[in-house]
Amino acid sequence: MISQNEYQMLKNAMPFLATLSQEDRNALLQSAIHGHFDKGETIHDGTRCTGVLLVKSGCLRVYLLSEEGREVTLYRLFEGDICILSASCAIHNLTFDVLVDAEEDTDLTVIGGCAFAELADRIPEVKIFALERAVSDFSDVMWVFEQILFMSMDRRLAIFLLDELSKSNTDTIKLTQEQIAKYMGSAREVVSRMLKYFSGEGIVENLRGGIRVKDKKRLRAIAM
């Protein structure tokens, strides 16, 4: 069974919980288990329906893995976030597999895939919740897809950062995201989102009023 604190977190992440009957809510909560995963551990390998994951602390990375072992990060999940693609049995029409790793030491509440699917089949609010999460993931994935496909913003930003770096004798670029966007002729939101992605990949660190480049080698690879 889960603690009061954990229940509060679940309720914030899954607003439909409050509208369920006592019986349905209990069935869902009784399927929930704690999970602690060390940094680097695989939580969901795509071969079975692991369940719905709530991040209590830490960070999850959702990614694709090719037969040749190549990985592409799709998005990350942080405290309070829900992972639904690991519960593929609860979503019809979902025919692809992703993997989920703990990117830091991570504590999860795992809601059983079967218990969740049973509710989703019966209660429209639960089904809509699951589908809307999946569509939101779809949007995140499309962003990564477009960046990689069209080799535009990631490459352009990498080239820009390397150019700026070559002008300074440090590993830090003293420009705000606003300034970078202006110099690149791009929108601040686009630059900001891409810097967040670079930061998540450990390539840069976003500082107040500047950017520190942590992995020049990878930045060069992107710029090529």
Add this chain to the structure above:
Amino acid sequence: MISQNEYQMLKNAMPFLATLSQEDRNALLQSAIHGHFDKGETIHDGTRCTGVLLVKSGCLRVYLLSEEGREVTLYRLFEGDICILSASCAIHNLTFDVLVDAEEDTDLTVIGGCAFAELADRIPEVKIFALERAVSDFSDVMWVFEQILFMSMDRRLAIFLLDELSKSNTDTIKLTQEQIAKYMGSAREVVSRMLKYFSGEGIVENLRGGIRVKDKKRLRAIAM
């Protein structure tokens, strides 16, 4: 107003129509208009909520377009299929834009985006229908994404077909999909799906018991 024949087609594509109240059904049907588009015409350019499209005859191509003008085909829709990504106002969390062209002379029924969104906000069955279509599109897009990202099956199949072609003096390869899969050490479904994709792109034509290569230049580009 739409014809009896058109209504039958809509009902097949949107099973929820039968469960709507008379009033809601009329509101939806009254928003519907006919649309004829010539081959090559753009139906949805991603800038506004065009509506839900039902293909009465012909073929639609859904694709991404980069700022530099590069296109990537995501999937195609045929007679009886529904396009939901062109009604982005009806789906919250959908933050990306796709384009839709008529790939052949095409007749459509276009259901107004606003009328559809109004119903989807109020009636769970309609919302679930829209979300499930979007998640199904998500699966199709992920397949394309993986093929492009990991450069595996498309490239491997292109190389195989060019090899086989160089052995013959014609533009036709006399192997079944079963045989190709066996020779490549792959699954028949994978080869079959990729050949269907190649065929949709006009690169090959799938014959009974063989494949005719229509665009050797593009096949070479994929194999590079």
